[in-house]
Amino acid sequence: MVSGLEAAVRAALGRVRDPGTGRDIVSAGMIGGVAVRDGMVQVEIAVPRERARAMEPLRAAVEAALRAVPGVLSASAVLTAHREAPPSPAPAQAPPQAHGGRPGAAMLLQEVGAVIAVASGKGGVGKSTTAVNLAVALAQKGLRVGLLDADIYGPSLPQMLGTTEKPRTAEGRIVPIERWGLKAMSIGFLVDQETPMVWRGPMVMGALEQMMSQVEWGALDVMVVDMPPGTGDTQLTMSQRVALRGAVIVSTPQDVALLDARRGIRMFEKVNVPVLGLVENMSYFCCPNCNHRSEIFGHGGARAEAVRLGVEFLGELPLTLAVRELSDAGRPVVLAAPDTHEAAAYRAIADRVWEKASAPVGTAGPRIVVD
Numbered sequence: 001m002v003s004g005l006e007a008a009v010r011a012a013l014g015r016v017r018d019p020g021t022g023r024d025i026v027s028a029g030m031i032g033g034v035a036v037r038d039g040m041v042q043v044e045i046a047v048p049r050e051r052a053r054a055m056e057p058l059r060a061a062v063e064a065a066l067r068a069v070p071g072v073l074s075a076s077a078v079l080t081a082h083r084e085a086p087p088s089p090a091p092a093q094a095p096p097q098a099h100g101g102r103p104g105a106a107m108l109l110q111e112v113g114a115v116i117a118v119a120s121g122k123g124g125v126g127k128s129t130t131a132v133n134l135a136v137a138l139a140q141k142g143l144r145v146g147l148l149d150a151d152i153y154g155p156s157l158p159q160m161l162g163t164t165e166k167p168r169t170a171e172g173r174i175v176p177i178e179r180w181g182l183k184a185m186s187i188g189f190l191v192d193q194e195t196p197m198v199w200r201g202p203m204v205m206g207a208l209e210q211m212m213s214q215v216e217w218g219a220l221d222v223m224v225v226d227m228p229p230g231t232g233d234t235q236l237t238m239s240q241r242v243a244l245r246g247a248v249i250v251s252t253p254q255d256v257a258l259l260d261a262r263r264g265i266r267m268f269e270k271v272n273v274p275v276l277g278l279v280e281n282m283s284y285f286c287c288p289n290c291n292h293r294s295e296i297f298g299h300g301g302a303r304a305e306a307v308r309l310g311v312e313f314l315g316e317l318p319l320t321l322a323v324r325e326l327s328d329a330g331r332p333v334v335l336a337a338p339d340t341h342e343a344a345a346y347r348a349i350a351d352r353v354w355e356k357a358s359a360p361v362g363t364a365g366p367r368i369v370v371d
């Protein structure tokens with residue numbers, strides 16, 4: 001069923017003309033996909049590969065037309081290369097960038113002093129927990145901190161920050177949620193979390209870009225980005241559209257997780273993003289009753305791996321009930337239990353990360369070589 005807003009969105013698209021052909025983009029069959037949800041709109045425009053670079057003004061015009069539709073909170077349009085582009089006699093041009101790439105578009109988040117990605121090659125190792133505690137610890141140092149949830153398919157911030165508040169808009173811009181001294185944004189604040197997302201890949205990247213370009217972040221000293229697991233489109237989009245200051249890689253100590261950490265490090269290295277260091281999470285288990293320490297996964301693997309790769313080892317976090325319960329209850333341990341060993345470990349990591357991230361560019365550490 002097409003909602004009223006979706007009908008209005010499609011009507012607005014029907015009024016946009018491709019200057020190249022003079023036809024409107026709907027009847028010309030250029031609309032690859034439309035997603036409308038809770039006022040967020042993503043549109044995919046399929047263009048012949050050889051015209052992709054010339055299409056940027058059209059893309060911008062589509063976004064402007066969508067934003068003018070009453071009820072639209074934010075909108076993004078992405079260009080995708082046409083699947084069956086006929087062989088063209090035109091001189092070869094550079095192909096369009098990967099999904100969501102905008103030839104010639106300006107870098108996003110230019111008001112942020114340092115954007116830091118918290119990443120890993122593997123799921124469930126504690127990226128979100130690390131990102132939230134790192135962000136809060138940075139804010140406790142008196143810095144102006146943003147926290148962006150780049151995980152569109154599995155956003156964690158509403159739960160980990162303990163709020164499902166809906167952002168408001170002001171002058172056509174989305175105002176980030178303020179929580180624990182941070183400005184935060186997640187797709188989970190924008191759309192209903194119960195309904196699974198059925199967006200196509202390029203539109204997912206559009207939603208990620210919306211959270212950077214259409215959110216009123218204001219001037220920030222640092223932004224922590226909670227990355228989804230793996231080395232896919234989000235990592236590519238972030239490295240192409242944002243001047244990332246560096247990446248913090250999270251790993252658990254087991255060999256399998258370290259393999260994925262290595263893959264994550266290699267990926268950032270390929271796109272010229274300095275790796276600020278490695279954090280070992282769930283390093284050892286601390287029994288809440290007797291304080292006995294069990295090295296379930298063979299503690300220390302990440303430190304050894306960091307040495308091997310020439311990456312700084314930033315610190316280790318034990319597997320504790322307190323971290324699990326507090327982070328899943330929306331109260332980061334650095335804030336809820338500041339006197340614990342874990343909180344101190346996060347603060348030390350935050351100090352070191354800030355030291356490296358605020359140093360003049362090019363001094364964040366040696367570029368590493370991964371074999």
Ligand SMILES: Nc1ncnc2c1ncn2[C@@H]1O[C@H](COP(=O)(O)OP(=O)(O)OP(=O)(O)O)[C@@H](O)[C@H]1O
Nearest residue numbers: 123124125126127128129229318319320323324327
């Ligand atoms: N040091 C820790 N001690 C205890 N529990 C932890 C610790 N770190 C993370 N957890 C718990 O492990 C689970 C996974 O953590 P988290 O969501 O941060 O991982 P992730 O790497 O972001 O996962 P995903 O790849 O799904 O995004 C959560 O329930 C979290 O509370």
Ligand SMILES: [Mg+2]
Nearest residue numbers: 127128151156
């Ligand atoms: Mg996560």
